[in-house]
Amino acid sequence: xxxxxxxxxxxxxxxxxxxxxxxxxxxxxxxxxxxxxxxxxxxxxxxxxxxxxxxxxxxxxxxxxxxxxxxxxxxxxxxxxxxxxxxxxxxxxxxxxxxxxxxxxxxxxxxxxxxxxxxxxxxxx
Numbered sequence: 001x002x003x004x005x006x007x008x009x010x011x012x013x014x015x016x017x018x019x020x021x022x023x024x025x026x027x028x029x030x031x032x033x034x035x036x037x038x039x040x041x042x043x044x045x046x047x048x049x050x051x052x053x054x055x056x057x058x059x060x061x062x063x064x065x066x067x068x069x070x071x072x073x074x075x076x077x078x079x080x081x082x083x084x085x086x087x088x089x090x091x092x093x094x095x096x097x098x099x100x101x102x103x104x105x106x107x108x109x110x111x112x113x114x115x116x117x118x119x120x121x122x123x124x125x
Contacts, residue, residue: 001042003077005068006114007061007102008085009092010050021048024085027115034083034113046077051088051098061098062105081109089113 012018027033028045035043049068052060065082072078084102088095089112103110 001044002038002080003044003046004038004081004083005045005047005049005079006083006085007065007088008048008050009087010053012087012091013050018087023117024048024083024114027117033086033115033117034111035115037111046072046079051092054094062101065102065105079108081111082106083111083114086114086116086118090118 006021006024008018008021008024013021018024025045028035028043031039047068049064052064069079082102084099088098092098099110099112
């Protein structure tokens with residue numbers, strides 16, 4: 001069973017555009033989107049952190065990851081994979097820099113994306 005965490009966009013989470021990380025959690029529980037890979041062998045979601053905001057760019061996401069690891073270590077838990085949220089993959093103007101920094105420092109599998117629940121249009125049917 002894989003143990004995973006998610007990094008999500010601080011702005012989207014903080015503005016309540018994705019309250020409670022509902023889309024990621026529903027996709028995880030249903031094993032849809034990028035979580036489909038866990039249908040056979042299962043997974044545990046151990047945490048959701050945010051990127052630490054646009055102001056700090058990649059210099060703040062790394063300490064956020066380190067703090068998550070520190071907290072998990074207190075419970076003798078380790079991650080196998082880290083998902084970069086769909087919010088960051090689709091909307092982050094600093095995505096490429098953040099992904100590079102995350103992949104460089106993670107030391108575990110980094111998966112780009114979480115769910116596929118973004119609507120194709122806003123007002124259309």
